Amino acid sequence: MIKKTLTTLLMLCGTAFGLMSYKAYPPPQIRTIVIDPGHGGFDPGTHGLISKEKDIALAISLKLGRALQQAFPGIKIVYTRTTDIMPGNKPTVPDGIRYRAELANRANGDLFICIHCNSNAHPAGSYPVKHLVRYRTTGRGRHKKTVPVYATSWVKNTTHGTTTYIWKADRNGSKSDAINLRDQLRNGENMGDSTGEAFDMDSPEAMMRAQLYEKKYFANSALFGTLVEKEFATTGRHSFGVEQRQIGIGVLEATGMPSVLIETGYLTNREEERYLASSKGQTEVAANILRAFRRYQDKLRANSPN
Numbered sequence: 114m115i116k117k118t119l120t121t122l123l124m125l126c127g128t129a130f131g132l133m134s135y136k137a138y139p140p141p142q143i144r145t146i147v148i149d150p151g152h153g154g155f156d157p158g159t160h161g162l163i164s165k166e167k168d169i170a171l172a173i174s175l176k177l178g179r180a181l182q183q184a185f186p187g188i189k190i191v192y193t194r195t196t197d198i199m200p201g202n203k204p205t206v207p208d209g210i211r212y213r214a215e216l217a218n219r220a221n222g223d224l225f226i227c228i229h230c231n232s233n234a235h236p237a238g239s240y241p242v243k244h245l246v247r248y249r250t251t252g253r254g255r256h257k258k259t260v261p262v263y264a265t266s267w268v269k270n271t272t273h274g275t276t277t278y279i280w281k282a283d284r285n286g287s288k289s290d291a292i293n294l295r296d297q298l299r300n301g302e303n304m305g306d307s308t309g310e311a312f313d314m315d316s317p318e319a320m321m322r323a324q325l326y327e328k329k330y331f332a333n334s335a336l337f338g339t340l341v342e343k344e345f346a347t348t349g350r351h352s353f354g355v356e357q358r359q360i361g362i363g364v365l366e367a368t369g370m371p372s373v374l375i376e377t378g379y380l381t382n383r384e385e386e387r388y389l390a391s392s393k394g395q396t397e398v399a400a401n402i403l404r405a406f407r408r409y410q411d412k413l414r415a416n417s418p419n
């Protein structure tokens with residue numbers, strides 16, 4: 114009980130300390146960006162009429178990486194995959210997610226960008242909908258009855274637009290663990306062996322530190338996501354904005370850095386799929402994210418006292 118109180122007290126002090134030195138956490142220089150094309154290999158993701166999500170996510174990711182590299186030659190770009198494989202050639206999706214996160218943590222990433230495409234519950238393009246037109250009477254006498262008459266019409270799948278996801282704030286505990294894990298990996302590597310003093314992930318100091326980073330990372334992820342969505346909107350895309358999601362974004366919680374998952378559009382919408390499947394569309398999406406990154410970096414620098 115006493116230990117618990119002490120821990121709480123330390124955490125409160127830590128928060129106060131964190132607020133004082135908030136701007137200094139973490140340093141604003143971005144050295145490494147990890148780009149994660151969603152799905153891959155045996156996991157195609159969703160699909161439209163002419164394309165699969167895994168292929169479009171990869172094409173956009175590679176264009177984004179090249180654009181970032183060109184604009185910022187000093188920044189290291191790390192991809193979780195550059196071909197049509199499940200990252201690390203892992204046999205299952207959860208193994209792939211673990212691999213993606215571990216790669217990002219080991220690379221000591223400063224920003225994690227996950228690229229995906231969306232779909233809704235309806236088939237791609239258009240789909241048949243049966244609707245009641247009228248009733249007709251059949252039979253005679255006591256066999257006479259009224260039966261409904263249906264017609265089928267084709268309905269266009271109209272849902273379209275972009276959404277950037279960040280992890281849900283109430284799931285911050287697992288983000289803290291990821292931050293500690295990343296530090297542990299980094300410390301282990303810096304010391305060059307495994308016999309060095311272990312970083313105690315359960316220590317109050319480690320927890321406080323992780324929580325400070327976590328708050329900053331959450332704010333930075335929300336900031337970057339907002340800028341990405343704004344850039345999409347400026348090129349005439351429909352933006353659903355930044356959302357917090359709990360399901361299917363485990364990779365965002367498992368990476369000890371600001372992380373976003375960008376749903377670049379709906380493959381189930383015919384026009385949006387054509388756009389995303391085209392080289393022009395993919396280049397534009399990559400350019401949108403690049404511009405958002407430029408603004409993000411400017412804002413980080415402006416907020417930094419250094």
Ligand SMILES: [Zn+2]
Nearest residue numbers: 151158229230
């Ligand atoms: Zn996806």
